[in-house]
Each structure stands twice: as C-alpha cells, then as structure tokens.
Amino acid sequence: MYAIERIRIIRSYLEEHGQAQVHALSGLLGVSEVTVRRDLERLEKDGWLTRTHGGAVINHPETVDPLMEVLEEPEDDGIRDEIAAVALRMVDDGDVVMLTNGSVNVRLAAKLEARSDLTVLTNDLAVALRISLQESNRVVLLGGDLDKGEKAVFGTMALANLNRFFVRRLFIEVDGVNADLQMTVNTQEKADLILGAIDLAEHSVVVCPADRFSRSAFYRLGRIDMGGGVVTNTRLADDYKSRIFASGVPLYTSVMAFEGSE
C-alpha cells in the first residue's frame, strides 16, 4: 500500500475514533509498526495529530472564539496536559473543587468536562470560561481586583467570597519550588489567596511542572508538605523525587509507560 493511501486511511480512522494505537493501525493496514510510526510522525508535522506513547490523538481544530484565543497560551509542549490528566483522576463526580490561576489548571479545567455535577471555584478567567462551556458543571468566579497580566482576580473580596464555600479539593498551581522544597509564587496577592484557600479546603494538591523546580519566584508560600500531594511530570530530577518522598508527601508523576493490554 502506498504511503498516501495509508495516510488517508489513518486520517479517516482518527476522524472517526479520535485516537488510535500503533498496533491497531499496523494490523488494520497490514504494515509494520515502524511504518505506522513514520506515517504518524508525518501527520504530526502537518499538525494533524499529536503522537502519544503507543499511538496518536487527533488535533481538533480550535473553536474559533476570539475570547478563547486571547486566553489561550501560545506554547504547549504537552506537559501541562499530562499533568492535568493526572490531577483529573483525583476529582470525582459531584465534587466541589477549586483551581487557582495558572496554565496547568487551565488544562485541568478543560479536562473536567469528563466529570459531572462539579462546582468549580476559581480566580482564573480562563478556567472560568472553560468550565462555563461544560453543560453539567457549575463555575463560581471569585470577585475582586483583576490582575491584567495573570488574567485572574485577587484581593480581600476574592478571599471573602471564598469563605462561603466548602472546598473538598484544592489545586494550587505554584510558580517555583526551590532546593529546600519551599514553594514560591509571582505576586503577594497570589500567595495570600492560596494561603486563604488552603485553610478552607479539605485536601490540597500542588500542581507544578518539573521545569519550575529549582526556580524561585518572589513570594514565599511555604514548604511543599503544606499540601497533601504534588503533581508534576516525570522529567523531575531524581533528587527532588527522593526528597519529596522522604518528606512524607505523595508525589504523582505523569508516567505514561503502559501501552494498554493486548
């Protein structure tokens, strides 16, 4: 079979199923897995799909919504999505959750579509917008002063609003974790909001991509063990993995090694 024909079949398969496994395509097309991988690589270059471990998922053309476009961050290496996918597994239907502002939490907000009857509290405009598109979930956007850079609200009004809710699970996105496992954020207002939220939440989880470790922002939040868990990607240095384990906090990483059962 010619490459052009294979690619047409793969495209129509993906349009129908949304995702595909390399071994399934290899069986379907009667060619080796290596050949399939090469085809997928080519389709990825054309922006058609994103390769995953053992397969690929289709790239949906972005909804043409000027507001969304403004809020969407341009770069994406897939790492934030991976981290968000792990965090999603901590959310059950019917939960009351809170997402503080940040780019990982925006990805998590999009993934919350897979759950229903959620009440989502947030100070992040992009998070609120994402949830507002989900039929079965409700969003509460905290009021307060709008920080134009962060596109999120902060201040005493936001904190006062927060007090009226019982949050079962809080996802804190931080901007830096240093070698002593001290967490930091970019503004004092953000630190205040997070500290206020931690007091109110039953469980707190820190989300932070590995490349923000060994980096310090200006405002100190506290040690990493003030949360009940940390979610990051697998690339985190061994030294941090060991130290977080030793400090008694569960460290969740986005390992995606298993290709599924045959």
Add this chain to the structure above:
Amino acid sequence: MSRTRPLIELKNIRKAFEDFRLEEVDIDLRAGEVHVIVGENGSGKSTLMKLIAGWFPADGGAVLYKGEPVRFRSINDAQAKGVVYLHQDVQSFENLSVAENVYFGRLPRLWGLPGLVDLECVQADCRSLFADLGIGIDPALRLGGLGYAERQLVAAAHGYVSGADLLIFDEPSSAMTEPDRAILFDIVARLKGRGVGIFYISHRMDEINRVGDRVTVMHQGRIRATEACRDVDRDSLVRMMAGEANRNRYPRLSGRRGPVTMRVTDLSLEPILKGVTFTLRRGEILGITGLMGSGRTLLANCLFGGVRLHGGRVEIDGRSVSLGHPGEAMACGISLIPEDRAVNGIFPRHDLLQNMTTATLRRFRRGGVLDDLFMRELTSDYVREMSIQPGANEDILNTYSGGNQQKVMVSRWLMNRSKIYIMDEPTRGIDAASKVDIYNTMNDMVDKGASIVLISSEIEEILGMSDRILVLAGGRIAAEMSGEEASKERILEYATAEE
C-alpha cells in the same frame, strides 16, 4: 560462667549502610538463655545478628564477649571463638550429602589428610545423631534433593553439633510444620541445658513463650524494648513491632474498578500453600503481604505457572485455565515481575536494548528477522517514560543502579502488554526516586485497565498502594481487608497469628 556476667554484651552499637542503619543498640545474652528477637521485615534483626557473627564491624560502640572487649575480624574468626550464625537462607552445599552438611567444618579426615573425608564414619555418626534427635532424614541423601523445611532441620542439627557457645537461629522454623518444630525446640532445649547462649529470631508469636526466656522488639534499626517472655502479651508486642506507619507518602490514584478478571479457588501446594482463594478485579491493585515463610513468593510463582500445583483452580475472565508453565500464563495475559532481579531477571552483561526486549521478541519479528529500528524506538519510548538513566541502548546493565535496573525489568514486562501483572517485591532495595517512578507506573497501568497483584513484605507500601489487602500466614489467607480499613497493627496481628 557466672550468672551475673553476660555471655555477650553490646553497648551503644551503631552501623550505617547506604539505605539502613542500626542505632544505639544495647542488648545482651546470658549463657544457657534463649533470647528471642522479633520485629517486622527490615527492622534490622538479621543485620544485628550478622554484626554479632563477624560479617562486618560496627561503626561505633562496644562488644564484650565472655567479659572481654572483642572485635571479630571475620565470620571465621567469630566461629573460631564459638559464635555460629545459622542464617535464614540456609547456607548449605547442595551437592554434598546431608551428613556432610551437618558436620561441615568438623569433618573427620582420612589419614589426617585435608580433602579426604571419612564418609562412612560421618554417615554413621549422623545416623546415630538423627536417631537421638528424632530426625527422619537419610544422612546419605544429597542435600539438593531436600525441601526447605528439611534443610532447616539439617541446619538446626548442624548448629547442635557445631560446638558453639553462642548460637544464632534466624527464623529456623519458617517453613516447618508442627512435628518438625517439636524436634527443633528439643534441640534448642538441649543446647540451653548445655549452657549455650541462643539468639532466636522469629516471626511466630507462639514461639516466644515456647522457647524464649527474654524477648527483644526491634523497629527501624533500634531496640524498642527487652522484656522477660512471661511478662509480655501479644497485643503490646504487635503494637511495639508496628510503630508509626507513614502510609501517606504513597502516590496512589484509585481508579474505576471493573469486573473480576482473575478468580483463584482453593489453590494448594503442599506443604506451604493451603486453600488460597481470592479474586482480582480489572483496574485493581490487590496487595498481598505476610511474613517470611508465609508463602508470598511461592504464590507469585504459582500464578505465573512456575510451579506445578497440587490442587485448585484459576479462572481468567470466566474461563478456567491451566497454568502449568510460564508460557501458558503469558498466553493468558499474565506477567510476573519477579523478586530479586539479580537472580531472576536482569542479564547483567547484556545491553539495555536486549534486557528491555527479551520477553517480547515476537512483537519485533518481521519475516524471520527482528525489526531493529522498531526495537530501538520502542525501547527509547520506555526509557523516556520510565526515566531510566542513563538510558542509551548499548549500556551494559551491570553499570546501572539497582533502581534503574528494576525500571528496566518493569519496562520489559510492560512491553508484553498483559492484562494481569504480578509484581513481587517491586521496590525492594531500590532508591526512593525509582520507587516513586514505579508507584506512578502502577497508577498508569491500572488506569489503562490492567490489574496488579502487589506482593510485598513492606507493610507501609501495601497500605499505601493497595485497593484491597490479603494477609498470608502459614500459607493460608488469614485475612482480607479493604485499603481503608487496614492498618499496620491489623496486618501484623493476622500475619503473626498461630495456625
């Protein structure tokens, strides 16, 4: 030997290893005394005994032996001075006869020449010794043909004739049934009558009162308490053994559990496993724990077809299957990631690529040859996802850390894309970072619909990672509990239960 002066006395002993330390150990033993040592797996019992028997020196503290400060230079030095350690992996010579093993180190030489053993004399001696002790094993048999419980009896007999002043038994009865244990206790009583001092490591609570004078509880390399055996009750011992459990640092993500995928009914393998019955659901992590000799690893091997069963039934997805051979188990979608990768898994002189792909060569076969490019690509995928370092295809595995070797082992079996994974001691002896990687890999596996039987002697790990927990004791399932209702005390309570 006076009643007041101990046979041996350890004061403030310290010893640090890479991943474990003994701290502030004070313990003593009198002549003619049986001093029982208890503690959970990894609490330092065997390490302390090895230190006493000259395997390695202490970093600090003092040892007084027969009233004199002493520092054994080696195992042989300690033995020459009357300290003999019978350790749990019954050190023995497979190709020699039972009699030679019993008298090893004291073999009579033919015409006084080294290397020539008067076999007839040894066997006659052994025969009358066994008749006296009530041991029904033929001294002329090759040791390699004996079962584990019989070897334990041979080891005890070896201790009996060793002429030691201080004898250390390390879990001497873990595989024994009641009649064998009676013989062992008789040996201990006779040694005691002769004035021999005995340290006796045990996991069986009933033995404390049957053989012991004093009992010491160890926990995380320290001594928690030493008491007269008649003064202690079982509950307080279990509490002391357990200590504080830190189960919260395990990154467990509970997923959706599906229908039962494996059903094991009445699985038996005499004399160890008896009527083992359990189910495993799709997407579930089922923890199985138990003390040394409870049958943990044997059960793992049974489920992977490594051992022929004496009875019982295994069903996979409702179909009855025969697991007579690992090949059959693999065809049923079962993979075993075995304990002790050094012996059962890693090919230390081969490269990373070979070590990764060896269980799944059929995946790479293309018309009679192996698709090298595909093997390399897939291996690189796993190296990246499992954070294997350094991770080049041509790296020879014996240059890798234990943690990275273990991640290679896990990857090898993940490549097999099985439905059911039996993981036997998956994190034993590896660094914390690799543990974190393996726990998160387990989350990934169950999230994608695989099921895991996690067999571990580390109770915290079992508590931290399991949806449901089975406690094995004496080859039986002594208890089943959900992850939420389980505690270290409850597990130890059942694990140490008498039959």
